[in-house]
Amino acid sequence: MRRPTHLRLLAACAAVAFACSAFAQQPPIERQMSPEQFKAAGLDKLTPGELVQLNAWLNRTVEEETAKAASEAKRKVVNENRGFITFGSNEPIVGRIAGEFRGFGKGRSYTLENGQVWEQVDEARLAGVRKSNPAVRITPSVMGNVWYLAVEGSxxxxxVRRTK
Structure with a gap:
């Protein structure tokens, strides 16, 4: 399961980089439109200086929007893949278990309401506990790609390690 996630991450990053490079080479508007479109939009009435200003504004706008889109794409990829890959963030993943929590036990899976699935990989025990949709905090360790799940009130x- 981990390998396809890494490939999706790399593909998403490559797509963002390609999009950014494609927009950075934006041709002037007079070359993007046919002469008929240029005239129909009234752009033929602009002075050469006004046309330069319009092209500069369009390029700034495209660059700003591309930067926003790239930032949002990166944020989405990071959020969707936290737990599979360490991104250097020490922020915990906060959510709720979907359904009933019946304590800790090695090999148990815990599904969060956001769809993430985490499997317990150590021998920690918490027996005799039954909670419906408890709040949880999954915190990364200081080193490595190791995560710890804590349930509210315990x-x-x-x-744990993320499996989905």
Whole structure:
């Protein structure tokens, strides 16, 4: 499951980089439109200086919008893949378990309401607990791609890895 996620991440980053480079080479508007379109839009009435200003404004706007889109795409890729890949963020993933939580046990899976699935990989135990849709915090360790799940109202945490 991890390998396709890495490939999707690389593909998304490559697509954003390609889009940015394509927009950086934006031709002037008079070359993007046919002469008929240029005249119909009334752009033939602009002075050469006004046309330069219009092209500069269009290029700035395209650059700004491209930067916003690239930033949003990166944020989305990072958020969707946190847990599979370490991005250097020490921010926890906060959410709720979808359904009932029945304690910790090695090999158990915990599905969050956001669709993420985490599997417990250590021997931490928390028996006799039953909670419906409890709040959870999944915190990355200081080093490596190791995550710990804590359930609201409990001091016990379990080492987990994201499976979906």
């Amino acid at each position: 001091n016990t945490h379990a080492k």
